[in-house]
Amino acid sequence: MARRRSLPIRALLIVLAILAVVAVAERLHIIPPGTLDRLLGEETHRPRQPRKQEPAEPPPPVVARPADRIDYAEVARQLDGIRVEPEKRKGYQREEWPHWLALDGGCLNAREKVLIRDSRRPATLDAKGCGVKSGDWLDPYTAERYTDPQMVDIDHRVPLEEAYASGGYDWSREKRAAYANDTSDPLTLLVSSREANRAKGSKGPEEWLPPKRDGICLYVADWVLVKARWSLTMDERERVTVGNILNDCRASAGQQR
Numbered sequence: 001m002a003r004r005r006s007l008p009i010r011a012l013l014i015v016l017a018i019l020a021v022v023a024v025a026e027r028l029h030i031i032p033p034g035t036l037d038r039l040l041g042e043e044t045h046r047p048r049q050p051r052k053q054e055p056a057e058p059p060p061p062v063v064a065r066p067a068d069r070i071d072y073a074e075v076a077r078q079l080d081g082i083r084v085e086p087e088k089r090k091g092y093q094r095e096e097w098p099h100w101l102a103l104d105g106g107c108l109n110a111r112e113k114v115l116i117r118d119s120r121r122p123a124t125l126d127a128k129g130c131g132v133k134s135g136d137w138l139d140p141y142t143a144e145r146y147t148d149p150q151m152v153d154i155d156h157r158v159p160l161e162e163a164y165a166s167g168g169y170d171w172s173r174e175k176r177a178a179y180a181n182d183t184s185d186p187l188t189l190l191v192s193s194r195e196a197n198r199a200k201g202s203k204g205p206e207e208w209l210p211p212k213r214d215g216i217c218l219y220v221a222d223w224v225l226v227k228a229r230w231s232l233t234m235d236e237r238e239r240v241t242v243g244n245i246l247n248d249c250r251a252s253a254g255q256q257r
Contacts, residue, residue: 062245063214064253068221072250075221078228079242085233087165096173097160099180110181110189111154117183118191140219141196141210153197155190156180157219158226161202166232179230187222187229206241217249 064070100111107130108116116123119135126133137146146152156163163179171179182188200208205223209216220242227234234242 062216062248062252064217064249065214066253068218070217070221070249070253072221072246072253075224075246079224079239079246082224082227082239083233084236084239087233087235088169089161089165091169092161092164094160096176097164097168097180098173098177099160100154101177101181103177103181110183113183114154114189114191115149115152117186137191139193139196140190140215141192141200141212143212143215144193146193151194152191153194155192155197155200157187157190157222158230158232159200159202162204163230163232166227166234167230168232185226185229187226204238204241205245206238209245216245217252220245220249 100109102109107128112130112132115132115135115137116125118137119132120138121136123135124133125131132149134147135149137152138144139146139152158166160168160180168176168179179188196210205220210219224242224246226232
């Protein structure tokens with residue numbers, strides 16, 4: 001019996017000796033600090049210091065360019081006439097909006113016509129006169145210049161999916177084709193860089209604006225005029241965003257007088 005009782009005592013003494021050695025080694029910096037606490041299950045949890053967050057800088061204000069010559073009173077009048085309704089994006093299919101057609105029966109489709117119209121110098125055509133080989137285009141969204149037509153897209157200022165969600169879901173195929181290939185109004189279609197056009201996608205001004213800050217006022221004003229011309233609607237968020245931007249643009253234009 002005496003031998004059985006001595007075994008737990010010996011084990012306890014061994015454990016205490018080990019802990020003492022660990023404590024001394026920790027004090028002499030032989031082992032990392034806190035080792036003894038971890039062995040005893042008493043590791044202290046220090047609260048993490050919160051990261052110091054830098055205050056977010058507000059986006060730079062929009063800048064109205066005198067050269068834009070925006071009639072803010074007319075844009076506001078057109079905006080007031082646009083109905084505010086929820087969007088209906090379900091059911092959109094790009095194939096149901098035939099685009100890059102030659103609706104006049106000629107060999108130049110809508111894409112080629114916009115390339116010719118927007119080139120800053122006379123565009124060079126192929127031997128048949130049906131395709132653009134080169135030109136000089138300035139992307140209004142980024143101010144980048146291009147001479148190769150393969151490096152640019154033709155942007156629907158109000159994207160096809162946005163037009164569908166804003167009332168085009170109820171249009172005939174013929175009216176959708178007329179919108180998708182509209183070269184009668186220079187506001188509907190424009191030349192832009194592929195990167196900017198694809199970053200924009202089907203987003204409205206509440207989700208995407210041109211990275212070139214002094215191009216925002218004209219972009220939003222033209223957005224309103226295209227929606228008004230085609231009797232398209234706006235949802236509440238879009239309407240508030242557009243209204244606020246135009247107010248800022250009008251104030252900026254007033255400060256330049």
